Amino acid sequence: MPTSRSFLPLAYPSVKRSLAALAVITALLIGLRWQAVSHLSSHYLGGFEGDGGLYVWLTENAWRDLTERPWFNTGAFYPYGKSLAWSDNYILPSLSAALLERLGSSPVAAYNLTLLGAAALTAFCTFLLAHALTRRFDAGLFAGIAVLSLSYFASNLGHPQLQLFFWVPLGLLFLFRFMARPNLGDAVVCGVTAAGSFLCAIYYAIFLIASYAVLLGALVLLRPWYLARREWIGLAAALLIGFSPALPFVFPYVAVKSAFGARGLYESFYFSATALSYFSAAPLNFLYSSTAALSHSEAWLFPGFAILLPALISLKRLGGTKKLRLLNIALLGAVAVCLLSSCLSQFRPWSFYLCAGTAWIALVLSALLVFRIGALERQLGFEIFTNRALQAQWAFLALTFLVLSLGPLGNPEKGEYALGVFRLFYAIFPGMDSLRAISRAGIMVIFAAVILASFFLAILAEKKAWGRYAILALSCLVILEGVNRTYPLDAAPPLPAVLAKAQEKRLSGDVVLFLPMSSGLDDNRQVESWGDFATNNVRYMNWAATAGLLTVNGYSGQRTNLMRDYPGLLRDFPDDRSIARISAISNLRFVVVQTAKIPNFSRENFFARIKAQGTQIALLGADDTGNYLFEFIGQTKLSNSTALLFPSFPLGFATLELMAPYEKIPREIALKLKIADTQWKDLIIKTNGLWENYAVPLPESTDLVKPFKLSFELSDGAEIYLRSRRFAPQ
Structure with a gap:
């Protein structure tokens, strides 16, 4: 030039x-x-x-x-x-x-x-x-x-x-x-x-x-x-x-x-x-x-x-x-x-x-x-x-x-x-x-x-x-x-005291879920105000990052199915429906509930629901502002409708802790694993009543954004329980 x-x-x-x-x-x-x-x-x-x-x-x-x-x-x-x-x-x-x-x-x-x-x-x-x-x-x-x-x-x-x-x-x-x-x-x-x-x-x-x-x-x-x-x-x-x-x-x-x-x-x-x-x-x-x-x-x-x-x-x-x-x-x-x-x-x-x-x-x-x-x-x-x-x-x-x-x-x-x-x-x-x-x-x-x-x-x-x-x-x-008369200028809200307990107990890859995702829902249990959703979930993102935890929560330029559906499905946590839903999330270990943000909150009903869940969740602590920290156990009886969500990126393993109840005459049960309704792997579960870990390599995906949906196919009469579902990167 x-x-x-x-x-x-x-x-x-x-x-x-x-x-x-x-x-x-x-x-x-x-x-x-x-x-x-x-x-x-x-x-x-x-x-x-x-x-x-x-x-x-x-x-x-x-x-x-x-x-x-x-x-x-x-x-x-x-x-x-x-x-x-x-x-x-x-x-x-x-x-x-x-x-x-x-x-x-x-x-x-x-x-x-x-x-x-x-x-x-x-x-x-x-x-x-x-x-x-x-x-x-x-x-x-x-x-x-x-x-x-x-x-x-x-x-x-x-x-x-x-x-x-x-x-x-x-x-x-x-x-x-x-x-x-x-x-x-x-x-x-x-x-x-x-x-x-x-x-x-x-x-x-x-x-x-x-x-x-x-x-x-x-x-x-x-x-x-x-x-x-x-x-x-x-x-x-x-x-x-x-x-x-x-x-x-x-x-x-x-x-x-x-x-x-x-x-x-x-x-x-x-x-x-x-x-x-x-x-x-x-x-x-x-x-x-x-x-x-x-x-x-x-x-x-x-x-x-x-x-x-x-x-x-x-x-x-x-x-x-x-x-x-x-x-x-x-x-x-x-x-x-x-x-x-x-x-x-x-x-x-x-x-x-x-x-x-x-x-x-x-x-x-x-x-x-x-x-x-x-x-x-x-x-x-x-x-x-x-x-x-x-x-x-x-x-x-x-x-x-x-x-x-x-x-x-x-x-x-x-x-x-x-x-x-x-x-x-x-x-x-x-x-x-x-x-x-x-x-x-x-x-x-x-x-x-x-x-x-x-x-x-x-x-x-x-x-x-x-x-x-x-x-x-x-x-x-x-x-x-x-000239503007004023402009936004805020101090960061304090980290909930209950998160200190989660920080003490956390392991690498642990995930926390904050509730409620949205304070207001319409008659169809859909988010009433995305502005309110943004306010809540941005705060949760910052809290999780400070605590060193991964989180399901988030607000950004995309709206996922979880963002659209979970606010309504988890509104009455901890009830059977909400427990079943969060059981799908791999690595989920902690749930923080901000009761001050729940409209018409009833402490009596809340504790009744906690008691009804038995060993599915464990209350780890509460603070003076109405925040409750739970550890999620999530023991689940598998069925053909059970589905788990695992990251599709990076490459990694789905580690499942499974157990088939003890039988006097031991036998082996075939458990088929599917990804996107396509058979992926077969597992053999022994009916010995012992919890055992199975590490299953996840496939390489062309979609590096949306999670894998891992489902199961059980033989007739088979009884298998899931206690832990963890994702481990390669």
Whole structure:
């Protein structure tokens, strides 16, 4: 590839100016997050409940599990496998926290410093990108301050993975470096940033890769022959080389998708944005809390007028000539109809179809406008990539992600056609079919608006003597518009005292089950509130990890049959039905019941059920807060309907402790073992009344996620008992 080309002049700040920008960003960050800074070692930024607690668990366990457990297995969701790939894997933040702890930081401080550092990096990388493009320090610093102050990030502190946005401006900076001087090094770094983002927040990794495609597509429209064929081939190869370190981490996601399937379009339909989302701020926003009702919590996307208005003004340059005016008017009309119809769900499905149709028209017209801008510039003899061309690129990026954030624009579950732009991306773009909250694509619209605003302010500062003061005033306004009155900040709840007994008695591979999984159930014994389920089970995940136990409990990006069925089936633990159900779980040894979370709990009935189970369970202890610890014995008389669940990954053995009652005339009973209703092994059980262990190797499975279902076939009249069912990895 060529090593130099006077095409896109970029300007990088000096070390002194970079340090000055970093100082401003750090000071602002401390001010905006002062509550967290003042409770750095005691309270978790973003909270400990729900999604916040999930990422506390990931931070403290992802790296350790990755290095100590089978690849991508975790200590939760037992007996399922590859559970680190059920959501963002969060590996790099977990590694960062582990390194900080090695340096003497407490776990809470390490967690908070990782998030605060990510916010500072996001602002600083945005500053570098905007400075490079606008070639002005003040415009670049405005962009960094604007991104740091966004209400979007403050309102999503309970989603810590969404704070790790810095890979996007960093990756785009190197993409523009590549455009300016095509070379393998910058292209490889583009791939590395996508890989880094994948190891932090998968949404952003997908958005970053899509941004590469959109911006490069706009480059082709603007300057069709700028890159030669060999340069495109080199770029593709370099991107793959840069991304290749992440490939071992991608394959578990492929396995999870194979097991559970792609997300249904109905999910992205319900979690999509509308035009009103871009005028909706979080309820804790200082100035605009009243707008929260305009959208759902995943789509509070209002960036503030200090960003929105300069960004819109900057777009005037794109259609300023007479030759482009008609095309520009048509484009604005299509966008206006698209946005208006996105808000008219009461007229569905026709409003959706109108929105989808005009979204496609707007996208085609915008591509045509970008092409015409490039053609006019080429006719005028421009050899460099002008500011107008750069703004056209960013406007094209903003519009693409705007129409993506509107989702499929139709719910196939309701018999509607999904005709939105997202529907095509869902079908052909890698990873898009794994996204539920497609409204999060709106962050790319906001980010593009920040860059477009910085272009306008840079031009203003160059042409007007008061331009610098305008930048200062808008920087202050953007901070004010983004301020939230408060944000989630929680101390970790104490570990139940009864778990100390389980810690004393635990053996390697022991599993604990926490009940209730969900405090509220409907009339069909189904989970009434998945928010309540998340709160309970995230807390249980963290408790189990602290106690050094595997757990059946868990909450993440996938819902298993156990998550759906067990809350209702185990509601009346310990009764016969619940004991029969948990008898299926290999390695289950402890059950913790939080009676304070059971509606209308009756202590008398609870102890009556305990007594009725006899030796099936043993009460090991209780504490003052109503937590009870049981050891599960689970002696079971086998039948043809008995089924046990064992992990399918890694390879291992099912160790069964079996006994056939004593008979005066000893005989041997054939016991057939089946996996997925297919005969696997035969065991011979002697009728000597003695408990004996049988280690049965489990087969290699193509499904490394869902557990094996081990069942039995007994001969007529055979009587065999099972006391222990353990999984032991090879």
